[in-house]
Amino acid sequence: MIDAPAADAPRVVEILKLWTTFQSPEGEQVVHRDLDLTIRRGEVLSLVGGSGTGKTVLLRQILGLEHPARGQVTVLGQRPGQLGAKGAAKVGMLFQHGALFSAFSVLENIALPLRELKLLPDELIRDAALVKLQMVGLGPQQANKSPSDLSGGMIKRVALARALIMDPPLLLLDEPTAGLDPESADGFCDLLRSLHRELGLTVVMVTHDLDTLFDLSTRIAVLADQQVIVSGLPREVIAHPHPFIREYFLGGRGQRAMEALHDTPAGHAPAER
Incomplete structure (x- = not known):
């Protein structure tokens, strides 16, 4: 199992009042508006949201590959752009493919x-x-x-x-099990769980795979309406009355994936398969 870190664990990532904008033929498109998010040491935080909510963009901003239009991103006490050439020693990134x-x-x-x-x-x-x-x-x-x-x-x-x-103490994962068959995905989740425990990693993960989401997450943050509308344990997130959450988590696939949560103590991820 992956235990949630203490509530007073040190902050590894802090995002304050972040705005992300893009220019399009229709004008300026706002992806994030006054988005706030704090990630503490030892967490496995999963970012969930519909298409166009800027989940991968947020990972790239934490890594320093993109910069917000406004607001502040701090990683291990520094702006990502200040990490310099040795930034890879602090942040690792697993790209989707x-x-x-x-x-x-x-x-x-x-x-x-x-x-x-x-x-x-x-x-x-x-x-x-x-x-x-x-x-x-x-x-x-x-x-x-x-x-x-x-x-x-x-x-x-x-x-x-x-x-x-x-x-690196911080690992970013973009769709880590995308394209894998169920057996390979299970094996990769087992590997991530083991590495998280052995290396003391803090993990930020974007995933659409509900099995992976429930298997590994100590906390889920949902992006919608240009902000993080809720973050917390899976049961807390699922109880939030937003239309996206009802559609995403309470549909057929979500119900099947949530069976892994049945009788799991609060604050814990499902047991290893």
């Missing part, structure tokens, strides 16, 4: 963030990449393979190893 470089081998993909910093000799970088490869459940026989030789589940694991190569 893995985003591996096809011209690089598995090991080269994992080692890339360390190589870019040019702070360690090649031998140590290779050793570190091999450790991370093993950490995500893959053996050294996969090290020299091309991404094109890997299954979807293996691509996710290699991308996760790369996200963890700098031992």
